[in-house]
Amino acid sequence: MASSRQQLVELLQQGVISPEHVADAEQLANVAPNKEQWQQFVNTVLLWIACISLSCAIVFFFAYNWSQMGRFLKFALVEFSLISTTLIYLKTPANNLVRVATLTLSCLLVGALMALFGQTYQTGADPWQLFFNWALIITPWALVARNSIIWLLWFVLLNITLVLYCDVHRNPFFIMFNTKVNTLWLTFAFNLASFSVWQFFSASQSWMQKSWLMRMLATLAGVSITGLAIEAVYKLDVINLLALVLWLISLVSMYYCYRIKKVDLFMLAGGCLSIIAVFIVWMEKQLGSFDNILNYIILAFFVLGLGIASAVWLKKVQREIKHEC
Template identity: 35%
Template sequence: MDTARRQLDHLIEQEELAPADYQRAATLLGLYPSLPRWQRFLDHLLLWLSALALGFALLFFIAYNWTELGHLGRFALVELALLIAVSAYFWKGGRGLVAKAALFAAALVVGGLLALFGQTYQTGADPWQLFFTWSLMILPWALIARLPALWVLVIGLWNLATMLYHGTFGSVWILTGDTSLAWALLVINSLSLSGWELAARRLTWLDTGWAQRLIAAGVGMAATILALIGSSDTLISAELLIYALVLAAIYGVYRHLKPDLFMLAGGCLSVIVVIDGLFIAHTDLQEDGVFFLLSAITIGSTTALVKWLIHLNRLMHHEPEH
Protein backbone atom coordinates (compact mmCIF):
# COMPACT_ATOMS: atom_id res chain seq x y z
CA MET A 1 0.00 0.00 0.00
CA ASP A 2 2.84 2.43 0.87
CA THR A 3 4.60 1.58 -2.41
CA ALA A 4 1.46 2.31 -4.44
CA ARG A 5 0.97 5.64 -2.65
CA ARG A 6 4.58 6.61 -3.32
CA GLN A 7 4.19 5.73 -6.99
CA LEU A 8 1.11 7.94 -7.26
CA ASP A 9 2.91 10.82 -5.56
CA HIS A 10 5.82 10.36 -7.97
CA LEU A 11 3.48 10.41 -10.98
CA ILE A 12 1.89 13.64 -9.78
CA GLU A 13 5.29 15.27 -9.24
CA GLN A 14 6.37 14.22 -12.75
CA GLU A 15 3.08 15.67 -14.04
CA GLU A 16 2.14 12.30 -15.51
CA LEU A 17 -1.00 12.13 -13.39
CA ALA A 18 -3.37 15.02 -12.84
CA PRO A 19 -4.12 15.75 -9.16
CA ALA A 20 -7.84 15.57 -9.99
CA ASP A 21 -7.39 11.91 -11.01
CA TYR A 22 -5.57 10.97 -7.81
CA GLN A 23 -8.67 9.84 -5.93
CA ARG A 24 -9.87 7.63 -8.78
CA ALA A 25 -6.42 6.06 -9.17
CA ALA A 26 -6.13 5.52 -5.41
CA THR A 27 -9.53 3.82 -5.35
CA LEU A 28 -8.58 1.49 -8.19
CA LEU A 29 -5.34 0.55 -6.42
CA GLY A 30 -7.17 -0.20 -3.17
CA LEU A 31 -5.63 2.66 -1.16
CA TYR A 32 -9.11 3.66 0.03
CA PRO A 33 -11.13 1.07 1.95
CA SER A 34 -13.73 -0.66 -0.19
CA LEU A 35 -17.11 -1.88 1.07
CA PRO A 36 -15.87 -5.49 1.60
CA ARG A 37 -12.89 -4.17 3.58
CA TRP A 38 -15.17 -2.07 5.75
CA GLN A 39 -17.40 -5.10 6.32
CA ARG A 40 -14.40 -7.24 7.27
CA PHE A 41 -13.14 -4.54 9.64
CA LEU A 42 -16.53 -4.21 11.35
CA ASP A 43 -16.83 -8.00 11.57
CA HIS A 44 -13.45 -8.27 13.30
CA LEU A 45 -14.15 -5.31 15.56
CA LEU A 46 -17.52 -6.62 16.72
CA LEU A 47 -16.07 -10.08 17.35
CA TRP A 48 -13.29 -8.74 19.60
CA LEU A 49 -15.68 -6.39 21.39
CA SER A 50 -18.04 -9.32 21.96
CA ALA A 51 -15.25 -11.39 23.50
CA LEU A 52 -14.33 -8.51 25.82
CA ALA A 53 -17.97 -7.84 26.69
CA LEU A 54 -18.65 -11.48 27.56
CA GLY A 55 -15.56 -11.69 29.75
CA PHE A 56 -16.38 -8.54 31.70
CA ALA A 57 -20.10 -9.37 31.84
CA LEU A 58 -19.25 -12.63 33.60
CA LEU A 59 -17.19 -10.81 36.22
CA PHE A 60 -19.88 -8.17 36.81
CA PHE A 61 -22.60 -10.83 37.03
CA ILE A 62 -20.69 -12.72 39.72
CA ALA A 63 -19.93 -9.52 41.65
CA TYR A 64 -23.58 -8.41 41.56
CA ASN A 65 -24.91 -11.84 42.60
CA TRP A 66 -22.06 -12.63 45.00
CA THR A 67 -24.26 -13.63 47.95
CA GLU A 68 -26.90 -15.52 45.95
CA LEU A 69 -24.47 -17.69 44.01
CA GLY A 70 -22.43 -19.06 46.91
CA HIS A 71 -18.92 -20.55 46.70
CA LEU A 72 -19.84 -23.46 44.44
CA GLY A 73 -21.97 -21.38 42.09
CA ARG A 74 -19.27 -18.75 41.56
CA PHE A 75 -16.52 -21.23 40.79
CA ALA A 76 -18.79 -23.36 38.62
CA LEU A 77 -19.83 -20.37 36.53
CA VAL A 78 -16.27 -19.09 35.98
CA GLU A 79 -14.85 -22.54 35.26
CA LEU A 80 -17.70 -23.29 32.86
CA ALA A 81 -16.97 -20.07 30.96
CA LEU A 82 -13.28 -20.97 30.86
CA LEU A 83 -14.08 -24.46 29.59
CA ILE A 84 -16.37 -23.10 26.86
CA ALA A 85 -13.77 -20.56 25.70
CA VAL A 86 -10.93 -23.10 25.56
CA SER A 87 -13.20 -25.65 23.86
CA ALA A 88 -14.12 -23.06 21.22
CA TYR A 89 -10.42 -22.48 20.56
CA PHE A 90 -9.75 -26.20 20.00
CA TRP A 91 -13.01 -26.65 18.07
CA LYS A 92 -11.74 -24.09 15.56
CA GLY A 93 -8.38 -25.86 15.46
CA GLY A 94 -6.56 -22.88 16.94
CA ARG A 95 -6.89 -21.04 13.62
CA GLY A 96 -9.04 -18.17 12.53
CA LEU A 97 -10.32 -15.08 14.24
CA VAL A 98 -12.99 -16.89 16.29
CA ALA A 99 -10.39 -19.18 17.84
CA LYS A 100 -8.13 -16.24 18.71
CA ALA A 101 -10.98 -14.25 20.25
CA ALA A 102 -12.04 -17.30 22.28
CA LEU A 103 -8.52 -17.78 23.63
CA PHE A 104 -8.22 -14.11 24.51
CA ALA A 105 -11.55 -14.32 26.36
CA ALA A 106 -10.25 -17.41 28.18
CA ALA A 107 -7.17 -15.42 29.26
CA LEU A 108 -9.45 -12.75 30.75
CA VAL A 109 -11.49 -15.40 32.56
CA VAL A 110 -8.28 -16.78 34.12
CA GLY A 111 -7.79 -13.40 35.78
CA GLY A 112 -11.35 -13.49 37.06
CA LEU A 113 -10.80 -16.98 38.43
CA LEU A 114 -7.69 -15.90 40.33
CA ALA A 115 -9.49 -12.87 41.76
CA LEU A 116 -12.43 -15.07 42.78
CA PHE A 117 -10.11 -17.55 44.47
CA GLY A 118 -8.31 -14.83 46.40
CA GLN A 119 -11.55 -13.11 47.46
CA THR A 120 -13.29 -16.32 48.48
CA TYR A 121 -10.50 -17.83 50.55
CA GLN A 122 -8.85 -14.57 51.66
CA THR A 123 -5.37 -15.77 50.72
CA GLY A 124 -3.77 -12.54 51.92
CA ALA A 125 -1.78 -12.12 48.71
CA ASP A 126 -0.87 -8.62 47.60
CA PRO A 127 -2.65 -7.31 44.48
CA TRP A 128 0.60 -7.30 42.46
CA GLN A 129 0.94 -11.06 43.02
CA LEU A 130 -2.49 -11.65 41.47
CA PHE A 131 -1.60 -9.86 38.23
CA PHE A 132 1.89 -11.34 38.03
CA THR A 133 0.52 -14.85 38.58
CA TRP A 134 -2.13 -14.14 35.96
CA SER A 135 0.57 -13.25 33.42
CA LEU A 136 2.51 -16.43 34.21
CA MET A 137 -0.57 -18.63 33.84
CA ILE A 138 -1.44 -17.32 30.38
CA LEU A 139 2.18 -17.12 29.23
CA PRO A 140 2.14 -20.71 27.80
CA TRP A 141 -0.93 -19.79 25.73
CA ALA A 142 0.88 -16.73 24.41
CA LEU A 143 3.86 -18.88 23.46
CA ILE A 144 1.87 -21.37 21.40
CA ALA A 145 -1.13 -19.37 20.15
CA ARG A 146 0.64 -16.93 17.78
CA LEU A 147 -1.69 -14.20 19.03
CA PRO A 148 -0.19 -10.67 19.36
CA ALA A 149 -3.10 -9.43 21.49
CA LEU A 150 -2.29 -12.09 24.09
CA TRP A 151 1.33 -10.96 24.24
CA VAL A 152 0.19 -7.37 24.67
CA LEU A 153 -2.02 -8.51 27.57
CA VAL A 154 0.94 -10.28 29.20
CA ILE A 155 3.14 -7.19 28.90
CA GLY A 156 0.32 -5.02 30.20
CA LEU A 157 -0.02 -7.29 33.24
CA TRP A 158 3.72 -6.99 33.90
CA ASN A 159 3.36 -3.21 33.88
CA LEU A 160 0.35 -3.30 36.19
CA ALA A 161 2.03 -5.76 38.59
CA THR A 162 5.10 -3.51 38.73
CA MET A 163 3.00 -0.44 39.55
CA LEU A 164 1.13 -2.29 42.29
CA TYR A 165 4.41 -3.67 43.68
CA HIS A 166 5.76 -0.14 43.88
CA GLY A 167 2.56 1.02 45.56
CA THR A 168 2.98 -1.68 48.21
CA PHE A 169 6.70 -1.43 48.96
CA GLY A 170 7.64 2.03 47.67
CA SER A 171 10.40 0.58 45.52
CA VAL A 172 10.86 -1.93 42.72
CA TRP A 173 13.37 -4.65 43.51
CA ILE A 174 16.81 -2.99 43.72
CA LEU A 175 15.46 0.30 42.39
CA THR A 176 14.68 2.91 45.04
CA GLY A 177 13.78 6.57 45.13
CA ASP A 178 11.16 8.70 43.42
CA THR A 179 12.16 7.52 39.96
CA SER A 180 12.23 3.79 40.75
CA LEU A 181 8.83 3.08 39.17
CA ALA A 182 9.68 5.03 36.00
CA TRP A 183 13.01 3.17 35.75
CA ALA A 184 11.29 -0.21 36.15
CA LEU A 185 8.59 0.52 33.57
CA LEU A 186 11.20 1.86 31.15
CA VAL A 187 13.26 -1.32 31.46
CA ILE A 188 10.24 -3.64 31.11
CA ASN A 189 8.76 -1.87 28.09
CA SER A 190 12.11 -1.24 26.39
CA LEU A 191 13.07 -4.91 26.65
CA SER A 192 9.59 -5.92 25.49
CA LEU A 193 9.71 -3.60 22.48
CA SER A 194 13.27 -4.63 21.54
CA GLY A 195 12.44 -8.31 21.84
CA TRP A 196 9.22 -7.86 19.87
CA GLU A 197 10.95 -6.04 17.00
CA LEU A 198 13.75 -8.61 16.82
CA ALA A 199 11.28 -11.51 16.88
CA ALA A 200 9.09 -9.81 14.25
CA ARG A 201 11.97 -10.02 11.77
CA ARG A 202 11.55 -13.80 11.76
CA LEU A 203 7.94 -14.22 12.85
CA THR A 204 5.78 -12.21 10.47
CA TRP A 205 2.64 -12.65 12.59
CA LEU A 206 4.25 -10.44 15.26
CA ASP A 207 4.76 -7.55 12.85
CA THR A 208 1.33 -6.04 13.41
CA GLY A 209 2.35 -2.42 13.82
CA TRP A 210 -0.30 -1.56 16.41
CA ALA A 211 1.30 -3.77 19.08
CA GLN A 212 4.74 -2.22 18.68
CA ARG A 213 3.23 1.24 18.78
CA LEU A 214 1.30 0.46 21.94
CA ILE A 215 4.41 -0.85 23.71
CA ALA A 216 6.42 2.11 22.40
CA ALA A 217 3.84 4.41 24.00
CA GLY A 218 4.67 2.72 27.31
CA VAL A 219 8.38 3.29 26.69
CA GLY A 220 7.77 6.94 25.84
CA MET A 221 5.60 7.62 28.88
CA ALA A 222 8.10 5.98 31.25
CA ALA A 223 11.05 7.84 29.71
CA THR A 224 9.17 11.16 29.82
CA ILE A 225 8.18 10.74 33.46
CA LEU A 226 11.73 9.69 34.32
CA ALA A 227 13.15 12.81 32.67
CA LEU A 228 10.64 15.10 34.39
CA ILE A 229 11.08 13.68 37.89
CA GLY A 230 14.83 13.11 37.71
CA SER A 231 15.57 16.57 36.35
CA SER A 232 13.28 18.62 38.56
CA ASP A 233 16.25 19.87 40.61
CA THR A 234 19.01 20.04 37.99
CA LEU A 235 19.33 20.30 34.24
CA ILE A 236 22.16 17.76 34.15
CA SER A 237 21.23 14.30 35.41
CA ALA A 238 21.51 10.61 34.59
CA GLU A 239 17.78 10.56 33.89
CA LEU A 240 18.09 13.18 31.17
CA LEU A 241 21.02 11.29 29.65
CA ILE A 242 18.98 8.07 29.53
CA TYR A 243 16.08 10.02 28.08
CA ALA A 244 18.31 11.37 25.31
CA LEU A 245 19.58 7.84 24.58
CA VAL A 246 16.00 6.55 24.34
CA LEU A 247 15.11 9.31 21.87
CA ALA A 248 18.25 8.58 19.85
CA ALA A 249 17.37 4.87 19.73
CA ILE A 250 13.81 5.61 18.61
CA TYR A 251 15.10 7.94 15.90
CA GLY A 252 17.74 5.48 14.71
CA VAL A 253 15.39 2.53 14.50
CA TYR A 254 12.19 4.17 13.28
CA ARG A 255 13.81 6.63 10.94
CA HIS A 256 16.43 4.48 9.23
CA LEU A 257 15.92 0.78 10.03
CA LYS A 258 12.12 0.63 10.08
CA PRO A 259 10.61 4.00 9.10
CA ASP A 260 7.52 4.75 11.16
CA LEU A 261 6.21 8.30 11.41
CA PHE A 262 3.94 7.43 14.35
CA MET A 263 6.94 6.51 16.51
CA LEU A 264 8.78 9.69 15.57
CA ALA A 265 5.68 11.79 16.25
CA GLY A 266 5.40 10.21 19.70
CA GLY A 267 9.02 11.13 20.38
CA CYS A 268 8.31 14.71 19.33
CA LEU A 269 5.33 14.91 21.68
CA SER A 270 7.54 13.66 24.51
CA VAL A 271 10.16 16.31 23.73
CA ILE A 272 7.53 19.06 23.92
CA VAL A 273 6.29 17.77 27.29
CA VAL A 274 9.82 17.55 28.71
CA ILE A 275 10.75 21.05 27.49
CA ASP A 276 7.62 22.49 29.11
CA GLY A 277 8.18 20.48 32.29
CA LEU A 278 11.78 21.62 32.67
CA PHE A 279 10.76 25.22 32.04
CA ILE A 280 8.09 25.04 34.75
CA ALA A 281 10.42 23.28 37.21
CA HIS A 282 13.23 25.83 36.86
CA THR A 283 11.22 29.04 36.54
CA ASP A 284 9.52 31.18 39.12
CA LEU A 285 5.89 31.00 38.07
CA GLN A 286 5.11 34.14 40.09
CA GLU A 287 7.04 36.36 37.69
CA ASP A 288 5.16 38.44 35.15
CA GLY A 289 4.94 37.11 31.64
CA VAL A 290 6.14 33.62 32.54
CA PHE A 291 3.03 31.90 31.21
CA PHE A 292 3.21 33.96 28.03
CA LEU A 293 6.80 32.75 27.59
CA LEU A 294 5.71 29.16 28.29
CA SER A 295 3.00 29.44 25.64
CA ALA A 296 5.52 30.84 23.16
CA ILE A 297 7.94 27.98 23.87
CA THR A 298 5.18 25.39 23.44
CA ILE A 299 3.91 26.91 20.20
CA GLY A 300 7.43 27.37 18.84
CA SER A 301 8.63 23.85 19.66
CA THR A 302 5.41 22.31 18.34
CA THR A 303 5.61 24.26 15.09
CA ALA A 304 9.26 23.35 14.55
CA LEU A 305 8.70 19.65 15.24
CA VAL A 306 5.59 19.48 13.07
CA LYS A 307 7.53 21.01 10.16
CA TRP A 308 10.29 18.49 10.77
CA LEU A 309 7.79 15.61 10.72
CA ILE A 310 6.26 16.89 7.47
CA HIS A 311 9.74 17.05 5.96
CA LEU A 312 10.49 13.51 7.16
CA ASN A 313 7.21 12.25 5.75
CA ARG A 314 8.12 13.59 2.34
CA LEU A 315 11.57 12.02 2.54
CA MET A 316 10.13 8.65 3.57
CA HIS A 317 7.71 8.68 0.64
CA HIS A 318 10.56 9.21 -1.78
CA GLU A 319 12.99 6.74 -0.27
CA PRO A 320 13.19 3.28 -1.90
CA GLU A 321 11.87 0.26 -0.03
CA HIS A 322 14.48 -1.56 2.08
Protein backbone atom coordinates in the same frame (compact mmCIF):
# COMPACT_ATOMS: atom_id res chain seq x y z
CA MET B 1 6.97 1.83 -2.65
CA ALA B 2 4.13 4.32 -2.22
CA SER B 3 0.64 2.96 -1.64
CA SER B 4 -2.17 3.27 -4.18
CA ARG B 5 -3.79 5.95 -2.04
CA GLN B 6 -0.60 8.04 -1.92
CA GLN B 7 -0.07 7.69 -5.67
CA LEU B 8 -3.65 8.74 -6.34
CA VAL B 9 -3.30 11.81 -4.10
CA GLU B 10 -0.09 12.82 -5.88
CA LEU B 11 -1.77 12.48 -9.29
CA LEU B 12 -4.68 14.62 -8.11
CA GLN B 13 -2.30 17.28 -6.77
CA GLN B 14 -0.40 17.33 -10.06
CA GLY B 15 -3.64 17.72 -12.03
CA VAL B 16 -3.13 14.51 -14.00
CA ILE B 17 -6.61 13.31 -13.04
CA SER B 18 -9.50 15.68 -13.64
CA PRO B 19 -12.11 16.15 -10.84
CA GLU B 20 -14.87 14.45 -12.84
CA HIS B 21 -12.81 11.25 -13.11
CA VAL B 22 -11.88 10.98 -9.42
CA ALA B 23 -14.56 8.37 -8.68
CA ASP B 24 -13.40 6.19 -11.58
CA ALA B 25 -9.77 6.51 -10.46
CA GLU B 26 -10.67 5.49 -6.90
CA GLN B 27 -12.47 2.41 -8.20
CA LEU B 28 -9.59 1.39 -10.47
CA ALA B 29 -7.00 1.94 -7.72
CA ASN B 30 -9.13 -0.01 -5.24
CA VAL B 31 -8.68 2.79 -2.70
CA ALA B 32 -12.19 2.78 -1.28
CA PRO B 33 -13.13 -0.42 0.59
CA ASN B 34 -15.65 -2.61 -1.18
CA LYS B 35 -18.68 -4.33 0.30
CA GLU B 36 -16.78 -7.48 1.34
CA GLN B 37 -14.05 -5.47 3.07
CA TRP B 38 -16.61 -3.41 4.99
CA GLN B 39 -18.39 -6.60 6.04
CA GLN B 40 -15.14 -8.14 7.24
CA PHE B 41 -14.26 -4.98 9.17
CA VAL B 42 -17.68 -4.80 10.85
CA ASN B 43 -17.57 -8.51 11.72
CA THR B 44 -14.13 -8.09 13.28
CA VAL B 45 -15.18 -5.08 15.35
CA LEU B 46 -18.38 -6.77 16.53
CA LEU B 47 -16.48 -9.95 17.43
CA TRP B 48 -14.01 -8.10 19.65
CA ILE B 49 -16.77 -5.99 21.21
CA ALA B 50 -18.66 -9.20 21.98
CA CYS B 51 -15.61 -10.79 23.65
CA ILE B 52 -14.87 -7.76 25.81
CA SER B 53 -18.56 -7.29 26.66
CA LEU B 54 -18.96 -10.94 27.65
CA SER B 55 -15.94 -10.85 29.96
CA CYS B 56 -17.19 -7.62 31.57
CA ALA B 57 -20.71 -9.04 31.87
CA ILE B 58 -19.44 -12.03 33.84
CA VAL B 59 -17.55 -9.78 36.26
CA PHE B 60 -20.51 -7.42 36.72
CA PHE B 61 -22.87 -10.37 37.15
CA PHE B 62 -20.85 -11.63 40.10
CA ALA B 63 -20.53 -8.15 41.57
CA TYR B 64 -24.29 -7.61 41.48
CA ASN B 65 -25.32 -11.08 42.70
CA TRP B 66 -22.41 -11.69 45.08
CA SER B 67 -24.47 -12.10 48.26
CA GLN B 68 -27.17 -14.24 46.61
CA MET B 69 -24.79 -16.84 45.12
CA GLY B 70 -22.87 -19.58 46.85
CA ARG B 71 -19.17 -20.01 46.29
CA PHE B 72 -19.55 -23.26 44.35
CA LEU B 73 -22.05 -21.69 41.95
CA LYS B 74 -19.71 -18.76 41.37
CA PHE B 75 -16.78 -21.00 40.56
CA ALA B 76 -18.95 -23.28 38.43
CA LEU B 77 -20.13 -20.41 36.24
CA VAL B 78 -16.64 -18.99 35.67
CA GLU B 79 -15.08 -22.39 35.07
CA PHE B 80 -17.88 -23.39 32.69
CA SER B 81 -17.32 -20.20 30.70
CA LEU B 82 -13.57 -20.75 30.70
CA ILE B 83 -13.86 -24.38 29.56
CA SER B 84 -16.40 -23.45 26.88
CA THR B 85 -14.19 -20.77 25.34
CA THR B 86 -11.16 -23.08 25.48
CA LEU B 87 -13.08 -25.84 23.68
CA ILE B 88 -14.22 -23.37 21.01
CA TYR B 89 -10.59 -22.39 20.54
CA LEU B 90 -9.54 -26.02 20.12
CA LYS B 91 -12.35 -26.78 17.65
CA THR B 92 -11.85 -23.65 15.53
CA PRO B 93 -9.56 -23.96 12.47
CA ALA B 94 -6.16 -22.32 12.62
CA ASN B 95 -5.64 -18.81 11.23
CA ASN B 96 -9.21 -17.94 12.13
CA LEU B 97 -10.09 -14.68 13.88
CA VAL B 98 -12.67 -16.46 16.06
CA ARG B 99 -9.88 -18.70 17.36
CA VAL B 100 -7.82 -15.70 18.48
CA ALA B 101 -10.84 -13.92 19.97
CA THR B 102 -11.97 -16.94 22.00
CA LEU B 103 -8.48 -17.51 23.40
CA THR B 104 -8.27 -13.82 24.33
CA LEU B 105 -11.63 -14.19 26.06
CA SER B 106 -10.26 -17.23 27.90
CA CYS B 107 -7.30 -15.16 29.09
CA LEU B 108 -9.67 -12.47 30.37
CA LEU B 109 -11.78 -15.10 32.13
CA VAL B 110 -8.65 -16.36 33.88
CA GLY B 111 -8.41 -12.92 35.44
CA ALA B 112 -12.04 -13.15 36.57
CA LEU B 113 -11.31 -16.57 38.07
CA MET B 114 -8.23 -15.27 39.90
CA ALA B 115 -10.20 -12.31 41.28
CA LEU B 116 -13.02 -14.62 42.38
CA PHE B 117 -10.59 -16.97 44.09
CA GLY B 118 -8.84 -14.13 45.91
CA GLN B 119 -12.10 -12.49 46.99
CA THR B 120 -13.65 -15.75 48.17
CA TYR B 121 -10.73 -17.12 50.15
CA GLN B 122 -8.94 -13.83 50.94
CA THR B 123 -5.63 -15.30 49.78
CA GLY B 124 -3.69 -12.07 50.13
CA ALA B 125 -3.93 -8.36 50.60
CA ASP B 126 -1.38 -7.49 47.90
CA PRO B 127 -3.20 -6.73 44.63
CA TRP B 128 -0.02 -7.14 42.58
CA GLN B 129 -0.16 -10.89 43.19
CA LEU B 130 -3.46 -11.12 41.29
CA PHE B 131 -1.99 -9.60 38.13
CA PHE B 132 1.28 -11.51 38.44
CA ASN B 133 -0.46 -14.86 38.81
CA TRP B 134 -2.83 -13.94 36.00
CA ALA B 135 0.11 -13.26 33.68
CA LEU B 136 1.87 -16.40 34.86
CA ILE B 137 -1.12 -18.65 34.13
CA ILE B 138 -1.76 -17.31 30.62
CA THR B 139 1.93 -17.51 29.65
CA PRO B 140 1.60 -21.02 28.10
CA TRP B 141 -1.40 -19.84 26.07
CA ALA B 142 0.56 -16.82 24.83
CA LEU B 143 3.44 -19.07 23.79
CA VAL B 144 1.16 -21.52 22.00
CA ALA B 145 -1.14 -18.96 20.37
CA ARG B 146 1.74 -16.85 18.97
CA ASN B 147 -0.59 -13.87 18.78
CA SER B 148 0.33 -10.23 19.40
CA ILE B 149 -2.96 -9.33 21.10
CA ILE B 150 -2.51 -11.94 23.83
CA TRP B 151 1.11 -10.89 24.27
CA LEU B 152 -0.02 -7.29 24.63
CA LEU B 153 -2.34 -8.39 27.45
CA TRP B 154 0.60 -10.24 29.02
CA PHE B 155 2.83 -7.16 28.89
CA VAL B 156 0.09 -4.92 30.30
CA LEU B 157 -0.48 -7.31 33.21
CA LEU B 158 3.20 -7.35 34.12
CA ASN B 159 3.39 -3.55 33.91
CA ILE B 160 0.46 -3.30 36.31
CA THR B 161 2.21 -5.85 38.54
CA LEU B 162 5.34 -3.69 38.71
CA VAL B 163 3.37 -0.54 39.51
CA LEU B 164 1.37 -2.22 42.28
CA TYR B 165 4.46 -4.00 43.64
CA CYS B 166 6.30 -0.69 44.02
CA ASP B 167 3.25 0.76 45.73
CA VAL B 168 3.43 -1.98 48.39
CA HIS B 169 7.22 -2.35 48.63
CA ARG B 170 8.73 1.08 48.99
CA ASN B 171 12.27 0.00 48.12
CA PRO B 172 12.16 -3.11 45.91
CA PHE B 173 15.50 -4.80 45.29
CA PHE B 174 17.15 -1.95 47.24
CA ILE B 175 17.13 0.38 44.25
CA MET B 176 16.62 4.13 44.11
CA PHE B 177 14.92 6.13 46.80
CA ASN B 178 11.17 6.59 46.49
CA THR B 179 8.17 4.73 45.16
CA LYS B 180 7.56 7.03 42.20
CA VAL B 181 11.12 6.75 40.89
CA ASN B 182 11.27 3.02 41.60
CA THR B 183 8.16 2.45 39.49
CA LEU B 184 9.54 4.44 36.57
CA TRP B 185 12.91 2.68 36.68
CA LEU B 186 11.38 -0.79 36.83
CA THR B 187 8.81 -0.18 34.10
CA PHE B 188 11.48 1.40 31.88
CA ALA B 189 13.86 -1.53 32.36
CA PHE B 190 11.12 -4.12 31.81
CA ASN B 191 9.63 -2.51 28.71
CA LEU B 192 13.03 -1.74 27.20
CA ALA B 193 14.09 -5.36 27.72
CA SER B 194 10.78 -6.60 26.30
CA PHE B 195 11.12 -4.33 23.28
CA SER B 196 14.71 -5.46 22.64
CA VAL B 197 13.87 -9.16 22.94
CA TRP B 198 10.79 -8.80 20.74
CA GLN B 199 12.79 -6.85 18.15
CA PHE B 200 15.50 -9.53 18.13
CA PHE B 201 13.17 -12.51 17.68
CA SER B 202 10.94 -10.73 15.17
CA ALA B 203 13.72 -11.11 12.60
CA SER B 204 13.07 -14.86 12.46
CA GLN B 205 9.39 -15.05 13.51
CA SER B 206 6.92 -13.61 11.02
CA TRP B 207 4.05 -13.41 13.54
CA MET B 208 6.17 -11.08 15.70
CA GLN B 209 6.76 -8.57 12.92
CA LYS B 210 3.60 -6.52 13.52
CA SER B 211 4.84 -3.02 14.19
CA TRP B 212 1.99 -1.93 16.47
CA LEU B 213 3.08 -4.13 19.40
CA MET B 214 6.69 -2.95 19.19
CA ARG B 215 5.38 0.60 19.11
CA MET B 216 3.30 -0.05 22.22
CA LEU B 217 6.33 -1.41 24.09
CA ALA B 218 8.43 1.53 22.91
CA THR B 219 5.71 3.91 24.09
CA LEU B 220 5.61 2.33 27.55
CA ALA B 221 9.40 2.53 27.84
CA GLY B 222 9.38 6.08 26.48
CA VAL B 223 6.78 7.26 28.98
CA SER B 224 8.87 5.84 31.84
CA ILE B 225 12.19 7.36 30.78
CA THR B 226 10.49 10.69 30.03
CA GLY B 227 9.03 10.64 33.54
CA LEU B 228 12.51 10.03 34.95
CA ALA B 229 13.92 12.91 32.89
CA ILE B 230 11.17 15.20 34.19
CA GLU B 231 12.01 14.08 37.73
CA ALA B 232 15.63 15.04 37.02
CA VAL B 233 14.53 18.53 35.99
CA TYR B 234 12.95 19.08 39.40
CA LYS B 235 15.72 17.46 41.44
CA LEU B 236 19.12 16.84 39.87
CA ASP B 237 21.01 14.33 42.02
CA VAL B 238 23.24 11.40 41.06
CA ILE B 239 20.41 8.98 40.29
CA ASN B 240 18.39 11.55 38.37
CA LEU B 241 21.50 12.60 36.45
CA LEU B 242 21.87 8.97 35.37
CA ALA B 243 18.24 9.02 34.26
CA LEU B 244 18.84 12.18 32.25
CA VAL B 245 21.85 10.60 30.54
CA LEU B 246 19.82 7.48 29.72
CA TRP B 247 17.05 9.69 28.33
CA LEU B 248 19.53 11.38 25.99
CA ILE B 249 21.01 8.02 24.97
CA SER B 250 17.50 6.73 24.27
CA LEU B 251 16.75 9.72 22.03
CA VAL B 252 20.00 9.29 20.10
CA SER B 253 19.39 5.54 19.72
CA MET B 254 15.84 6.16 18.60
CA TYR B 255 17.00 8.70 16.02
CA TYR B 256 19.64 6.32 14.66
CA CYS B 257 17.30 3.32 14.46
CA TYR B 258 14.18 5.07 13.17
CA ARG B 259 15.55 7.98 11.15
CA ILE B 260 18.89 6.87 9.73
CA LYS B 261 18.65 3.09 9.65
CA LYS B 262 14.88 2.71 9.09
CA VAL B 263 12.30 5.47 9.07
CA ASP B 264 9.35 5.17 11.45
CA LEU B 265 7.32 8.35 11.87
CA PHE B 266 5.51 7.01 14.94
CA MET B 267 8.78 6.52 16.83
CA LEU B 268 10.09 9.90 15.72
CA ALA B 269 6.86 11.59 16.81
CA GLY B 270 7.18 9.91 20.21
CA GLY B 271 10.72 11.22 20.55
CA CYS B 272 9.56 14.74 19.67
CA LEU B 273 6.78 14.52 22.25
CA SER B 274 9.27 13.39 24.90
CA ILE B 275 11.58 16.33 24.14
CA ILE B 276 8.68 18.78 24.26
CA ALA B 277 7.46 17.42 27.60
CA VAL B 278 10.88 17.65 29.27
CA PHE B 279 11.65 21.07 27.80
CA ILE B 280 8.30 22.52 28.85
CA VAL B 281 8.81 21.27 32.41
CA TRP B 282 12.27 22.86 32.40
CA MET B 283 10.78 26.13 31.13
CA GLU B 284 8.09 26.01 33.81
CA LYS B 285 10.79 25.65 36.45
CA GLN B 286 12.81 28.55 35.00
CA LEU B 287 9.79 30.85 34.90
CA GLY B 288 9.12 30.18 38.57
CA SER B 289 5.89 31.57 39.96
CA PHE B 290 2.83 31.63 37.72
CA ASP B 291 1.12 34.48 39.54
CA ASN B 292 1.86 36.60 36.49
CA ILE B 293 -0.29 35.87 33.44
CA LEU B 294 2.71 36.66 31.23
CA ASN B 295 4.40 33.42 32.31
CA TYR B 296 1.41 31.42 31.08
CA ILE B 297 1.56 33.20 27.73
CA ILE B 298 5.30 32.56 27.39
CA LEU B 299 4.86 28.89 28.19
CA ALA B 300 1.95 28.60 25.74
CA PHE B 301 4.08 30.11 22.95
CA PHE B 302 6.86 27.64 23.68
CA VAL B 303 4.39 24.74 23.51
CA LEU B 304 3.00 25.98 20.19
CA GLY B 305 6.45 26.67 18.78
CA LEU B 306 7.86 23.26 19.67
CA GLY B 307 4.73 21.53 18.42
CA ILE B 308 4.84 23.35 15.09
CA ALA B 309 8.59 22.71 14.71
CA SER B 310 8.06 18.99 15.36
CA ALA B 311 5.19 18.82 12.86
CA VAL B 312 7.24 20.60 10.18
CA TRP B 313 10.20 18.28 10.71
CA LEU B 314 8.04 15.14 10.62
CA LYS B 315 6.35 16.39 7.45
CA LYS B 316 9.77 16.94 5.91
CA VAL B 317 10.80 13.39 6.79
CA GLN B 318 7.58 12.08 5.26
CA ARG B 319 8.26 13.94 2.01
CA GLU B 320 11.79 12.51 1.92
CA ILE B 321 10.34 9.02 2.24
CA LYS B 322 8.01 9.64 -0.70
CA HIS B 323 10.85 10.93 -2.87
CA GLU B 324 12.98 7.89 -2.03
CA CYS B 325 10.09 5.61 -3.01
